[in-house]
Amino acid sequence: xxxxxxxxxxxxxxxxxxxxxxxxxxxxxxxxxxxxxxxxxxxxxxxxxxxxxxxxxxxxxxxxxxxxxxxxxxxxxxxxxxxxxxxxxxxxxxxxxxxxxxxxxxxxxxxxxxxxxxxxxxxxxxxxxxxxxxxxxxxxxxxxxxxxxxxxxxxxxxxxxxxxxxxxxxxxxxxxxxxxxxxxxxxxxxxxxxxxxxxxxxxxxxxxxxxxxxxxxxxxxxxxxxxxxxxxxxxxxxxxxxxxxxxxxxxxxxxxxxxxxxxxxxxxxxxxxxxxxxxxxxxxxxxxxxxxxxxxxxxxxxxxxxxxxxxxxxxxxxxxxxxxxxxxxxxxxxxxxxxxxxxxxxxxxxxxxxxxxxxxxxxxxxxxxxxxxxxxxxxxxxxxxxxxxxxxxxxxxxxxxxxxxxxxxxxxxxxxxxxxxxxxxxxxxxxxxxxxxxxxxxxxxxxxxxxxx
Amino acid sequence: xxxxxxxxxxxxxxxxxxxxxxxxxxxxxxxxxxxxxxxxxxxxxxxxxxxxxxxxxxxxxxxxxxxxxxxxxxxxxxxxxxxxxxxxxxxxxxxxxxxxxxxxxxxxxxxxxxxxxxxxxxxxxxxxxxxxxxxxxxxxxxxxxxxxxxxxxxxxxxxxxxxxxxxxxxxxxxxxxxxxxxxxxxxxxxxxxxxxxxxxxxxxxxxxxxxxxxxxxxxxxxxxxxxxxxxxxxxxxxxxxxxxxxxxxxxxxxxxxxxxxxxxxxxxxxxxxxxxxxxxxxxxxxxxxxxxxxxxxxxxxxxxxxxxxxxxxxxxxxxxxxxxxxxxxxxxxxxx
Numbered sequence: 093x094x095x096x097x098x099x100x101x102x103x104x105x106x107x108x109x110x111x112x113x114x115x116x117x118x119x120x121x122x123x124x125x126x127x128x129x130x131x132x133x134x135x136x137x138x139x140x141x142x143x144x145x146x147x148x149x150x151x152x153x154x155x156x157x158x159x160x161x162x163x164x165x166x167x168x169x170x171x172x173x174x175x176x177x178x179x180x181x182x183x184x185x186x187x188x189x190x191x192x193x194x195x196x197x198x199x200x201x202x203x204x205x206x207x208x209x210x211x212x213x214x215x216x217x218x219x220x221x222x223x224x225x226x227x228x229x230x231x232x233x234x235x236x237x238x239x240x241x242x243x244x245x246x247x248x249x250x251x252x253x254x255x256x257x258x259x260x261x262x263x264x265x266x267x268x269x270x271x272x273x274x275x276x277x278x279x280x281x282x283x284x285x286x287x288x289x290x291x292x293x294x295x296x297x298x299x300x301x302x303x304x305x306x307x308x309x310x311x312x313x314x315x316x317x318x319x320x321x322x323x324x325x326x327x328x329x330x331x332x333x334x335x336x337x338x339x340x341x342x343x344x345x346x347x348x349x350x351x352x353x354x355x356x357x358x359x360x361x362x363x364x365x366x367x368x369x370x371x372x373x374x375x376x377x378x379x380x381x382x383x384x385x386x387x388x389x390x391x392x393x394x395x396x397x398x399x400x401x402x403x404x405x406x407x408x409x410x411x412x413x414x415x416x417x418x419x420x421x422x423x424x425x426x427x428x429x430x431x432x433x434x435x436x437x438x439x440x441x442x443x444x445x446x447x448x449x450x451x452x453x454x455x456x457x458x459x460x461x462x463x464x465x466x467x468x469x470x471x472x473x474x475x476x477x478x479x480x481x482x483x484x485x486x487x488x489x490x491x492x493x494x495x496x497x498x499x500x501x502x503x504x505x506x507x508x509x510x511x512x513x514x515x516x517x518x519x520x521x522x523x524x525x526x527x528x529x530x531x532x533x534x535x536x537x538x539x540x541x542x543x544x545x
Numbered sequence: 546x547x548x549x550x551x552x553x554x555x556x557x558x559x560x561x562x563x564x565x566x567x568x569x570x571x572x573x574x575x576x577x578x579x580x581x582x583x584x585x586x587x588x589x590x591x592x593x594x595x596x597x598x599x600x601x602x603x604x605x606x607x608x609x610x611x612x613x614x615x616x617x618x619x620x621x622x623x624x625x626x627x628x629x630x631x632x633x634x635x636x637x638x639x640x641x642x643x644x645x646x647x648x649x650x651x652x653x654x655x656x657x658x659x660x661x662x663x664x665x666x667x668x669x670x671x672x673x674x675x676x677x678x679x680x681x682x683x684x685x686x687x688x689x690x691x692x693x694x695x696x697x698x699x700x701x702x703x704x705x706x707x708x709x710x711x712x713x714x715x716x717x718x719x720x721x722x723x724x725x726x727x728x729x730x731x732x733x734x735x736x737x738x739x740x741x742x743x744x745x746x747x748x749x750x751x752x753x754x755x756x757x758x759x760x761x762x763x764x765x766x767x768x769x770x771x772x773x774x775x776x777x778x779x780x781x782x783x784x785x786x787x788x789x790x791x792x793x794x795x796x797x798x799x800x801x802x803x804x805x806x807x808x809x810x811x812x813x814x815x816x817x818x819x820x821x822x823x824x825x826x827x828x829x830x831x832x833x834x835x836x837x838x839x840x841x842x843x844x845x846x847x848x849x850x851x852x853x854x855x856x857x858x859x860x861x862x863x864x865x866x867x868x869x870x871x872x873x874x875x876x877x878x879x880x881x
Contacts, residue, residue, distance in 0.1 A: 152879060153876075153879060155867045155871060155872050155875040155876075156865070156866055156867055158875070159865065159867065190866075201869055202866070204869060204872060205866050205867060205868070205869060205872050206866060210876070467782065467857055467858070468857045
């Protein structure tokens with residue numbers, strides 16, 4: 093891919109790559125491919141080999157998964173080809189909330205018990221889980237990340253450093269080099285969030301942005317988004333003076349941040365800079381409302397700027413906005429053509445993403461083997477709605493064979509474009525019994541007053 | 546005298562501060578949202594009028610539920626040798642929990658009080674309330690009236706379970722907690738009404754409006770929430786849960802709004818009435834919708850048994866996590 097051989101592309105490979113001799117089979121699909129959506133027709137063979145390899149690894153190295161497989165009378169000898177994949181025991185995403193308490197020692201022990209790799213020794217002296225996560229990043233053999241915890245309990249997972257590198261690499265490669273071309277080395281990365289967080293995707297995005305120098309990356313704030321604040325954002329309700337103050341400051345910062353973002357975009361547009369803007373749909377929608385009121389419009393398409401969103405489509409509490417409608421408004425307000433705007437779907441536990449194409453179908457990266465399950469957890473065919481589950485061979489910290497709480501429909505190939513990859517229908521719902529609200533609604537709660545009109 | 550004061554407090558003479566605080570903190574956001582949606586309030590007018598026309602209060606529940614009166618299942622013999630009610634904390638009658646009513650004592654006897662072990666009786670009481678009484682959105686009426694009607698709101702059903710347990714000699718109390726809905730319930734309870742929707746969005750979760758009954762059996766408090774009958778759970782695609790199990794229609798918000806008490810405080814049910822009035826149209830529609838879901842669930846359960854249904858629904862992985870020393874031994878072995 094000639095166009096990608098710029099400084100940023102090289103940096104992404106240097107910082108989050110691995111020498112070929114250390115690759116596992118899955119790495120051929122992650123590091124060995126420039127364009128994740130133009131892969132060889134027989135790439136599924138490598139995927140299948142990767143899954144068999146990963147299953148074998150977790151079976152042999154993870155006692156709880158080993159026992160679980162044995163309980164189902166399964167061993168690597170039963171998983172020989174794609175036809176056997178439906179037999180692979182899958183873990184529900186709620187499993188990652190099953191640690192006994194938020195005491196750091198309990199969390200460490202639980203991670204130790206469920207991980208497939210040696211996670212490192214515990215000599216943490218503090219009492220707060222947030223401090224434990226910071227300590228873990230420095231002292232353990234990987235990183236501990238958490239989800240948005242909308243039910244008050246966070247999903248917590250340990251990724252070994254190899255898996256983490258893969259995630260950073262995948263994320264930056266997808267967001268930066270799979271939406272439009274050419275991508276200038278002078279591009280500005282704009283993320284109206286904070287890099288200082290252990291929220292899975294926020295942290296991965298913050299770290300992946302290290303390929304930019306300080307002048308070329310812009311965050312809304314450098315305040316830490318710790319677990320306490322995430323919990324506050326998730327519930328929107330503060331207890332005690334300290335929390336009330338924190339929440340008030342946060343709301344103020346959020347509202348002010350939208351105007352800071354507008355000023356930043358105006359400056360970058362004035363200087364004719366290419367921009368990649370990464371945000372939540374509700375946040376961009378709110379920004380467009382402000383722009384509407386103030387009579388501001390951008391022509392960011394002139395510099396081939398682009399935008400990616402993630403985190404769900406619940407913009408209004410009782411009104412749906414479709415991705416198509418959103419893309420049209422983005423084009424009108426930001427001047428970003430619809431092909432330069434994409435939405436991504438992912439889960440904290442998954443080392444891969446589904447990025448929408450110009451026609452709004454979400455293309456999964458090739459190494460993820462997706463499945464749709466019925467009420468009895470049996471696989472359904474393409475075109476049918478059911479519970480989303482996946483086999484992720486890129487994860488070595490824990491078995492990446494996971495059942496989600498999302499209700500999706502899979503299509504074998506995109507009905508509208510030539511990009512490769514199994515696609516998800518753009519409408520993603522929640523399964524009965526799953527938490528009704530997800531990650532993207534965290535900050536939305538804080539802007540709820542403004543958004544419910 | 547101090548004993549009487551403490552009894553009055555325990556039985557809910559005063560509204561507990563955390564509960565009052567929750568009510569007060571809801572008033573602001575609720576008033577703001579109501580002011581934003583005067584049209585939604587206006588939609589209720591035909592529903593008030595309909596009740597007034599029938600000489601009922603504007604918030605009354607209109608459906609005739611006589612056919613669900615459970616006194617019909619009681620025989621004369623059931624009223625003989627009724628269990629004795631003790632005036633002890635968690636065993637005595639409290640507001641909306643009339644465990645001393647002969648009907649409640651008779652059903653307790655019929656369900657095995659004094660005959661079965663405590664745990665067997667507790668399970669039987671739970672199963673009976675869950676299966677026989679339905680979730681109906683209406684003003685709170687208390688255990689006895691729930692017994693004599695189709696059912697009631699969640700808190701009323703807890704009262705009936707607590708009343709039967711107390712009548713059978715098992716101490717029972719209430720516990721309210723913060724919750725958020727899982728998807729099917731979120732779509733039914735929250736989405737249709739903009740006032741409910743936006744208040745929920747602003748508060749983030751529900752507090753002081755739902756809870757569970759806790760029954761003291763064999764030295765421990767066991768929680769039970771019999772709100773959803775098997776047909777309703779099946780209609781919503783959720784597992785059917787029993788005493789000691791967490792229902793799948795909501796997610797408990799850890800550490801939020803936990804309030805334990807013996808009896809509902811004075812004015813509690815009256816404080817609910819204005820809320821009911823604000824969403825009366827939605828409540829009427831909700832009851833129709835819930836009936837439809839129950840019908841759907843009934844059809845599902847006619848084709849299978851509850852055990853089979855639950856087996857499918859609960860077919861999720863609950864792994865046994867090995868101990869640290871087991872993991873260490875396992876790793877030592879594989880590294881050899």
